[in-house]
Amino acid sequence: MLFKSVVITGASQGLGRALALAFAKKGSHIFLIARSAEPLNRLIEEIRRDGGVAFGYAGDIANKNDIYPIAAQAAELIGPVDLLINNASTLGTVPMPLLLDTDCEDLSRTLETNLVGPFRLTKALLGPMLIRNKGTILNISSDVAVSAYPNWGAYGTSKAALDHLTRIWAEEFAGTGVRFFSVDPGEMDTKMHLDALPESDRSILKTPSQVADEITGFLGRIEKIRSGSRLLASELKNQLEEQVKTSGVQQ
Amino acid sequence: MIAARTPRTSALSDRLLVLNSKNSLHSTGATQAIHIEDSYIGDFHTHLRLHDLLVVNDSATLPASLQTTLPSGGQAEVRLVSSEEDGSYLALLFGEGNWKTTTEVRPLPEIVSIGTILPITDRLTARIEAYERRCKSGRLIRISFNLEKAPLLREIYRAGKPIQYSYMDQEIALWSVQNVYAGRPWSVEMPSAGRALSSAVLLKLRQHGVAIASLTHAAGISSTGDPDLDAQLPFKERYEILEETVRAIATARSHGGRIIAVGTSVVRALESSALKNAASPIASASLGYSPVAGASVDGSPVAGVDETDLIIEPGFDLQIVDGLLTGMHESTESHFKLLEAFAPRSLLEAALQHAERERYLTHEFGDSCLIFSNST
Numbered sequence: 001m002l003f004k005s006v007v008i009t010g011a012s013q014g015l016g017r018a019l020a021l022a023f024a025k026k027g028s029h030i031f032l033i034a035r036s037a038e039p040l041n042r043l044i045e046e047i048r049r050d051g052g053v054a055f056g057y058a059g060d061i062a063n064k065n066d067i068y069p070i071a072a073q074a075a076e077l078i079g080p081v082d083l084l085i086n087n088a089s090t091l092g093t094v095p096m097p098l099l100l101d102t103d104c105e106d107l108s109r110t111l112e113t114n115l116v117g118p119f120r121l122t123k124a125l126l127g128p129m130l131i132r133n134k135g136t137i138l139n140i141s142s143d144v145a146v147s148a149y150p151n152w153g154a155y156g157t158s159k160a161a162l163d164h165l166t167r168i169w170a171e172e173f174a175g176t177g178v179r180f181f182s183v184d185p186g187e188m189d190t191k192m193h194l195d196a197l198p199e200s201d202r203s204i205l206k207t208p209s210q211v212a213d214e215i216t217g218f219l220g221r222i223e224k225i226r227s228g229s230r231l232l233a234s235e236l237k238n239q240l241e242e243q244v245k246t247s248g249v250q251q
Numbered sequence: 252m253i254a255a256r257t258p259r260t261s262a263l264s265d266r267l268l269v270l271n272s273k274n275s276l277h278s279t280g281a282t283q284a285i286h287i288e289d290s291y292i293g294d295f296h297t298h299l300r301l302h303d304l305l306v307v308n309d310s311a312t313l314p315a316s317l318q319t320t321l322p323s324g325g326q327a328e329v330r331l332v333s334s335e336e337d338g339s340y341l342a343l344l345f346g347e348g349n350w351k352t353t354t355e356v357r358p359l360p361e362i363v364s365i366g367t368i369l370p371i372t373d374r375l376t377a378r379i380e381a382y383e384r385r386c387k388s389g390r391l392i393r394i395s396f397n398l399e400k401a402p403l404l405r406e407i408y409r410a411g412k413p414i415q416y417s418y419m420d421q422e423i424a425l426w427s428v429q430n431v432y433a434g435r436p437w438s439v440e441m442p443s444a445g446r447a448l449s450s451a452v453l454l455k456l457r458q459h460g461v462a463i464a465s466l467t468h469a470a471g472i473s474s475t476g477d478p479d480l481d482a483q484l485p486f487k488e489r490y491e492i493l494e495e496t497v498r499a500i501a502t503a504r505s506h507g508g509r510i511i512a513v514g515t516s517v518v519r520a521l522e523s524s525a526l527k528n529a530a531s532p533i534a535s536a537s538l539g540y541s542p543v544a545g546a547s548v549d550g551s552p553v554a555g556v557d558e559t560d561l562i563i564e565p566g567f568d569l570q571i572v573d574g575l576l577t578g579m580h581e582s583t584e585s586h587f588k589l590l591e592a593f594a595p596r597s598l599l600e601a602a603l604q605h606a607e608r609e610r611y612l613t614h615e616f617g618d619s620c621l622i623f624s625n626s627t
Contacts, residue, residue, distance in 0.1 A: 055401055068425045069408035072311045072436040077401055080434060127432035128309060130453055131465050172450075176457070 002220060003136070005078040007031045007070075007125065009061050009117070010088025012039035014190035015140065018208035019085060022216045024052035029078040032056040033070060033088070053078070061088055061117030062109070071124035080132060081125050083219070086118035086162075087140045092154040094195045099153035107154045114158035119165060126169075126178065133177040136222060138215075139166050141182040141230065163230055170228025179227040185211045186234045206234075252581060252603075255612040256420045258427035265292045265447055266611055266618040268579070272598045272625050285598045287605050292447045292619055293455075295576075301460035302508030304499055305576075308442040308516045309465040311433035314411030314425055315440070319369040319377070327360040329369065329377060329394070330414060331407075331439050332472050333486060339380055339395045341486070343475055350415030350422055354476040359390055374398065375406035390477050404436075414440050414472070416615060428615075437489065438470035443615040444514030444577045462508070464499040466492045468516040484585060487560040490520035494554040500571065501551065509573035509623075515563075515589050518572050523559035525550035525570040565591035574623045579606055579613045593624040 006023045010016040011032035023030050024047040034040040037058035047054040055077045059066035074081055092110040093102070122137055129135025144152045145159035163182045170180040187193060189205035211233050218225070218236040225231070226243055271286040290298065299305070315331040325346070332341040346360035369377045376397045383391040396403050413428045430445035431453070453463060468490040475481050500510055500521075512518045529550045550570035565588060575593055580586045581603075590599055602620070611618045 057405070064426070068311070068429055069405075071429075072313075072433070073401070073404050073408065075311065075434040076404060076436060124429075127430070127450065128434045128465075130450060131307065131309060131432045131463055172454075176454070 002222070003028050003083040005029045005031070005074075005081050006083045006085065007033070007074050007078075007081050007121075008085045008087055009033045009121065011056070012036060012043060014192060015185055015188060015208045015211055016085075016087040017043060018212035019087065019215065020047065020054070022209070022212040024050070024054060026216065027052075028083075029053040030055075031070075031074040031078050031081075033059060033061065035060050060113075061121055062112040064120060067120045067124050070121065074125070075128065080128050081135065083136045083138065084122060084125050085138045085140065086121065088117065089114040089140070089155070089158070089192075091192060091196055096151040096153075096155065096196065098151060102154055107157075110154040111158050111161070114155070115161050115165065118162060122169065129178045130173070130176065135178045136219070137166075137169065137178075137180045138219075139163070139180070139182040141166075141184045143184055143186070145182075145184070145230075166230070167228045174227070179222065179225075181222075181225065181227070182230045183215060183236075184230065184232050185215070186232065252579065252607055252611060252613040252617075254418045254614045255616040255618075256418060258423060258616050266290070266609075267292045267295060267298075267447075268602060268606055268611060268618070268620045269298055270594055270598060270602050270620065270622045272594050272623075285601060287598075287602055289609060290621075292452060295447075295452055295621070296455045296459040296461065298621055299456065299459065299461045299511065300508075302462070302503055302506035303460075303511060304462045304464060304503035304508055305456060305511050305513060306496065306500070306517050306521065307430070307432060307445055307448065307463065307465045307513040308438075308468045308470065308520075309430075309432050309434045310438040310442055310467045310469060310516075311430075311436040312413060312425075312428040312438045312441045312470075313436040314408060314413050316412045316414050317371050317377075317407070317410055319371055321360055321363055321369070322367060323361055325360060327369075328357075329371070330472070331411075332391070333439070333469060333488065335393070338399060339393050340377075341383070342377075342392055342394050343390050343472070344392055345390075345476065350412075351417050353417045354474045357476050359388060362389060369394070371396075372406050372410045375403070375410065385483065386477060386480050388477050388479070390475065391480060418614060419616075432465065434465075435467055437467055438516075440470055440473050441615060442468065442470040442514045442516050444619070446578075446616065447576070447619045448513065462499055462503060464493075464496040466490060466496055466517060466520050468520045470514075470516045485519070485562070487558050488516070488519065489556065489558050490516075490524075491556045492520060492524055492552050492554050497552055497554045510571055511574040511576060511621075512572045513576045515575070515577060515586065518563060518569075518575060518589065518592075519559055519561055521552050521571040522563060522567075522569060523561035524552035524557065526561065527557070528553045529570070563589045563592050565596070567592040569593070569624055572624070574621065576619060576621050578615065579611050579617045579620055581613060590622060593622045595625070 006028045011020045012034035040056045044054045044056045057070050090113045092106050142159045144156035145163045166180045166182040214233045267290040269288040273284045317329040328345040330343040346358040348357045367379045377394040381393040428441040469488045
C-alpha cells in the first residue's frame with residue numbers, strides 16, 4: 001500500500017470526513033484532527049467498527065500549542081506519517097463581508113487557520129519525512145485561490161497563499177522523495193458551501209465522497225505528478241496524462 | 252563556559268568545534284597529532300564526505316514534567332524517567348519549587364505511602380507502586396497510571412510540560428525541545444545534539460553525498476537532584492533500530508564511509524546492539540545479509556527494539572561509530588567519559604580550553620562539537 005499512515009485535519013465533516021473514510025477503507029492507519037471532540041469520536045468509532053485503525057485529536061491547528069502534541073501522538077499511534085492532508089479551513093465571518101468591511105482580526109484569524117495552521121503542522125511532520133526521504137503533503141485549495149471574487153477576500157487570500165506555500169515547499173525539497181501538492185476539490189455539497197452560498201442548487205454539487213474518491217484515485221499514481229503542482233480534483237485524470245505527455249520526466 | 256540561555260532559532264550561525272586525533276608511529280615512539288578547528292554548523296557538510304552516514308535519534312521529547320497534589324494538599328512534581336516493560340513508569344518526585352529552582356536544591360516532598368493515588372488531570376491519576384531501593388532518598392518511585400496507550404498519551408500532553416532547565420531565561424516550550432526530525436515521543440529530555448541540524452543542514456549533507464538514517468532512543472533524565480542517583484546515570488534506556496538503518500550502515504561501510512552518530516544516545520544504541528549481536532551469532536546469521544568484509548568492520552547492529560544499560564567509558568572499543576556530533580559540555584559531566592572513547596583526554600582538555608577561550612556556548616541550547624575517533 002502506498003500510504004500506510006495518513007493525518008487529516010478538519011476531519012469531522014465534509015471532505016475531511018469523506019477522506020478519512022476513504023483512506024480507512026483502503027487500509028491506511030489514520031490520525032484525525034477536528035475541533036469538536038464529539039463528531040470526531042463518532043467517526044473514529046465508525047471506522048473502528050468497520051475494522052479500520054483510527055485515532056484522533058480534538059484540537060485546533062490554529063493553536064500553536066496543539067501542533068507538537070498532534071505530531072508526537074500521530075507518530076506514536078500510527079507510525080511515521082506518509083501523507084498529511086491539510087484540509088481544515090474556515091470562511092471567516094459569514095455571510096462573507098467585502099474586504100473593506102472585514103475586521104483586521106477576522107482576516108488574521110482566517111489566515112491562522114487556513115495558512116499558518118497548515119504551515120505549522122507541515123513543519124512538525126516534514127522532518128521525519130526528510131530523514132526517510134519519503135512523504136506527501138496535500139493542501140486542500142479552492143478556485144477562489146486563483147479567481148478574485150467579491151466577498152471572498154479573507155478566504156481567497158488564505159488559499160492563494162497556501163498554494164504558493166505548496167510551490168515553495170516543493171522547490172525547497174526538490175530532488176528529495178518528499179512531495180507537495182495543492183488540490184482544488186471543486187464545488188461540493190458541504191456545510192461550508194452552504195454557509196458561503198446558501199442559495200446555490202445543491203443537486204448540481206458533487207458529494208464529498210465523490211471528491212474523496214477522485215483524490216485517493218490520483219494519489220495512487222502520485223509518482224507521475226510534478227511536486228508543487230496545483231490540481232483540480234475533477235480534472236485529475238486529464239492533468240495527469242497532460243503532465244506525463246509534456247514532461248516525459250518523472251520527478 | 253557560558254550557557255546558552257535561550258533556544259536559538261537561527262542555528263546556521265551556531266558554532267561547531269571539530270576535533271581530530273591521529274595516532275602515528277615515529278622512530279621516537281607513538282605520538283598523537285591533535286587538530287582543533289573552529290567551524291560553523293552551516294559548514295557541517297564540509298567535514299564529512301561522500302558515503303559517510305549520519306545516524307540521528309528521531310525521538311521526540313515528551314512533556315515529562317507533571318504537577319500533582321499530595322494527600323496533605325502540598326504541591327509536587329512528578330518527573331517521568333522511563334516507561335517500563337510492564338507498563339509502569341519510573342519517576343522522580345520533587346517538592347516545593349518551580350522551574351527556576353535548581354534540581355539539586357529541590358526538596359523532597361513528604362513521604363507518602365505506597366498505594367497513594369496522585370491526581371494529574373481530571374482523567375489521569377498515578378498510583379505509587381514502590382520506592383526504588385537503589386535510591387536511598389526515596390526520590391525515585393515506580394508509578395502506574397490509570398490509563399494506557401492513546402488516552403494516557405493524550406493526558407500527558409494535556410497536563411505535562413517539558414523538563415525545565417533553571418539556567419534558562421524563560422520557561423522552555425514544547426516546540427523548543429523538538430528536533431526537526433522528531434517522531435515518536437520516547438525521550439524525557441531532548442536528544443539535544445540534534446538541535447543544530449536544521450533542514451538546511453540536512454539537505455546540504457544529502458547534496459554532498461552524505462546518507463542519513465535514524466533510530467529511536469529514549470533519551471533519559473540528565474539530572475536527578477540526588478548525588479547518589481546521578482552517579483548511576485544514565486539509567487536503562489529503550490531504543491529501536493530499523494532494518495533500513497542496519498542496511499544503511501552496511502552500505503556506508505562497504506563504500507568506506509564513516510558512521511557519524513548525532514548524540515551520545517545514538518552511540519549507546521548502536522554500540523550496545525553490536526555488542527549483543529556479537530554475543531549471539533544466531534542473530535547476525537538471521538539478518539539475511541552478511542556484514543561487509545573489510546578490516547575496519549568489527550560488529551553490526553541488529554534491527555529491533557531493545558534496552559541498554561551500556562556505559563561507554565575511556566578505553567571502550569567502538570565497533571560501529573567513527574564520529575560523534577554532540578553538544579558542548581563541561582569536563583565535569585559524565586558525558587566527558589564517553590567522549591574519551593573517541594579521543595584522548597589531552598585532546599578533550601585542549602579542546603575545552605580552546606572553547607572556553609573562544610567563548611563557545613554550552614548546555615542543551617549551546618554550540619556543537621564534532622569528534623572523530625582515533626581510528627578514522
